[in-house]
Amino acid sequence: MNINEPAQSLIAAGQLFHQRGWVPATGGNFSARLDGERILITASGCHKGELAASDFLVADFDGKPIDSPRKASYETLLHCQLYRHDPAIGAVLHTHSIANTVLSRRLDRIRLAGYELLKLLPGIGTHDTQVDVPVFANDQDIARLSATVDAHMKRDPQTPAYVIAGHGLYAWGADVAQARWRVEALEFMFACELHA
Numbered sequence: 001m002n003i004n005e006p007a008q009s010l011i012a013a014g015q016l017f018h019q020r021g022w023v024p025a026t027g028g029n030f031s032a033r034l035d036g037e038r039i040l041i042t043a044s045g046c047h048k049g050e051l052a053a054s055d056f057l058v059a060d061f062d063g064k065p066i067d068s069p070r071k072a073s074y075e076t077l078l079h080c081q082l083y084r085h086d087p088a089i090g091a092v093l094h095t096h097s098i099a100n101t102v103l104s105r106r107l108d109r110i111r112l113a114g115y116e117l118l119k120l121l122p123g124i125g126t127h128d129t130q131v132d133v134p135v136f137a138n139d140q141d142i143a144r145l146s147a148t149v150d151a152h153m154k155r156d157p158q159t160p161a162y163v164i165a166g167h168g169l170y171a172w173g174a175d176v177a178q179a180r181w182r183v184e185a186l187e188f189m190f191a192c193e194l195h196a
């Protein structure tokens with residue numbers, strides 16, 4: 001796949017998320033699947049509202065950069081876990097919003113019920129339902145954290161997204177556009193919960 005197309009979509013997502021206040025400082029990271037063995041992912045330490053094509057690198061599903069001197073996102077293994085878990089996942093987006101940070105410090109799962117925007121989440125066709133977004137304890141050992149996420153997702157393959165406590169949201173989709181809609185829907189519902 002030409003890496004320019006997913007890179008441009010991820011750059012646009014970063015600009016939107018930064019305008020919304022969801023990727024402050026160097027927080028957040030973004031990726032897209034290139035094929036069955038490789039992903040395009042943001043380099044570590046970039047400002048996600050000001051990404052350029054040179055801020056991306058290609059990595060394998062173990063998170064190892066391919067032909068790049070740049071360091072991949074510190075959280076690359078969390079992206080790799082999702083691509084390995086489900087071949088239908090084509091993009092992964094991670095945000096650090098006020099709403100996801102505050103809610104995840106208070107709750108061990110974020111229950112979303114009765115929202116029209118729930119229909120943006122996988123397999124949901126009505127507002128008249130409830131979804132639990134799991135919250136995992138934060139951990140600077142990303143290999144250990146990705147193993148925790150993987151065990152949860154094997155137990156509950158319907159997991160629509162997850163939040164790391166005091167840290168941020170991980171959401172995904174078949175492509176960058178769908179992952180972005182889901183982030184927008186989830187951040188909207190989280191903001192509603194915060195104001196409720």
Ligand SMILES: CSC[C@@H](O)[C@@H](O)C(=O)COP(=O)(O)O
Pocket residue numbers: 026027028029042043044045046072073074075094
């Ligand atoms: C420096 S604070 C944010 C990081 O620790 C991390 O949570 C994050 O989202 C961005 O890390 P990055 O390595 O730039 O992808």
Ligand SMILES: [Zn+2]
Pocket residue numbers: 027028029075094096167168
């Ligand atoms: Zn983060």
